[in-house]
Amino acid sequence: MGKIILSLSMSLDGFVAGTNISPQLPMGENGMRLHDWIFGGKTNADVRIIEELMNDSGAVIIGRHTYDVAIDGGWSGSSPFPMPAIIISTTVPGKLVGGFRFMRGIEGALALAKEIAGEKNIWVMGGANTAQQFINAGLIDEMQINLAPILLGKGIKLFGNTDHLTEFERTRTIETPAATHIKYKVKRK
C-alpha cells in the first residue's frame, strides 16, 4: 500500500487561503499568492514537485467546501486531476462532474481511496478542515508544506484545531523563489 500524503501551500502565518472565499475567488483575497509556485512564479523545480505528486498519487481526497468553491464550476466541467478524486461529503451534488466520487466522512473516503490507489500514494489535498481531521485521526504518513514567503495577515488557518503533539522527521527541503517545499515523515510512537 502507498502512503497517505498531505500536501498544502501555507503562508508563514499559517494561512491556506485568504478571506472572502467564493467560486469567483476560490483562494480568497491575496490567497493566490500562496500558489505563486504553481502559477506565476513557478520554476522547473516547482513543476517537478507537482509532477511528482501527480505521478505518485493514485487517488486524491478533497473536502466538500474546497470542491464547491475551487473545483465544481471551474475547469470547464472536467476534473483537473489525472487521478480519481474523492470528495468528502454527506450529500451528492445534483450536477456530477466526471472523475469525482462522493463519500461520507474521512474513513469512507480513505477506504475508497485505498481501493482505487492500490500501490500508489493517496494525496490529501485539503482544505484546512479535511487536513485537520486526517491529522487528528493519526492517518497521515507524510506531509509536504509548500511555505510561501509571505505573512497573509488574515484568512483560513491550516492548523488551529489539531489538539495534540505530532512529531515529524524532515526528509527533504527544496527551495524555489516562491516557496520552501519541506517534506516531513510522521514519527509513529
Next chain:
Amino acid sequence: MGKIILSLSMSLDGFVAGTNISPQLPMGENGMRLHDWIFGGKTNADVRIIEELMNDSGAVIIGRHTYDVAIDGGWSGSSPFPMPAIIISTTVPGKLVGGFRFMRGIEGALALAKEIAGEKNIWVMGGANTAQQFINAGLIDEMQINLAPILLGKGIKLFGNTDHLTEFERTRTIETPAATHIKYKVKRK
C-alpha cells in the same frame, strides 16, 4: 545602522510556546521542543546560528511577559545575553538585574536599542505580542524562523494579530535535524 532582526522558534502550526506558561515552565507544556535545536538536539550548524545572532546583535529587545516568565529569576540573577537587553514595559520591576533597561513601548525601546547597538543589528527576541507589534509597525528588516518539525497542537501563536500582507524574500535556509532555519528579508513597497 544595523538591521532589525526578528528571530523566533516556531512549530509547524505556528506556536512559539505551549500552554500553562509560568516561571517554572517558561516555554509552557511541550514548549521546550521548539528549542531542541538550542539544547538537546543541537548540532554545530545550530550553534553557529546562535553565535551569529549573538555576535552580530548590539542590543536585544524583549517583551515584559517574556522577561517575567523566562528571564527574571532564571539565569542566577544575571543577564543571559552578551549584549544589553531592553525590556518593553510600562513599569520598572523592584528588583533590577544587571544588563537590562526598561523602556515604554516599541518606539522607545527601539530608539534606545539604536543608540546602544550603533552599527550592529538589533535583535527582536519576542514574545509573540512584541513580534506582532514590530511587524504591524513595519519595523522589521529581516526575520529568521527556526521551524521545529512538530505540530504542538496548542499554545501561544506567533502570528494571529498581524493584519496586513507582508512580503519577504528568502535569503537563506539551513537544515538541521531539530529545525529548518529560514531567513527572510522584508520586501519594502
